[in-house]
Amino acid sequence: KAGVTQTPRYLIKTRGQQVTLSCSPISGHRSVSWYQQTPGQGLQFLFEYFSETQRNKGNFPGRFSGRQFSNSRSEMNVSTLELGDSALYLCASSLVDSHNSPLHFGNGTRLTVT
């Protein structure tokens, strides 16, 4: 069974641009969560989607948005990029929801904003 796939693996953008990251969950998994990881800060929760609906949202500004498609694939978008948005963005899928079944993480998209 294929794992969680995130594309692209690396991205370099400049301030003010916008970016879209993609996540394909494990087949059959309906929940997709997004996290931002920076050194010393751990994983910061962005949002969780289940059956195309955003079920939970973290404390990030409105520049961060996401969506989930009918096939459970998910995208997240960051508009008006800032230098502080440079981070590893991780996607995790789970069978039902993130608190009743284990999270399976992708290898992340490393975003660098210059």
Place this chain on the structure above:
Amino acid sequence: TQLLEQSPQFLSIQEGENLTVYCNSSSVFSSLQWYRQEPGEGPVLLVTVVTGGEVKKLKRLTFQFGDARKDSSLHITAAQPGDTGLYLCAGEKDSNYQLIWGAGTKLIIKP
């Protein structure tokens, strides 16, 4: 505010030594998970503990959940280079089911 404090932040030891890393909080968690993340990869779940005082073993790794469910420890016996990685703990609170993550302990085992 970091609700889960992990210590030490960084640990470098020789192969064969024992070590313990900690995950502490003033909050009570309904469960606590430990993950290992290797460079260039996402975190991989090692174990989930749910009962106060619970001890779980995974080969040379021993995980313990505090009696009050506010803290946890991970003990590694006879560490090997393959244990190198970032160890993350994540606690789940009953109130909103979101996972709260620690910043991690970066562990390097030198051959």
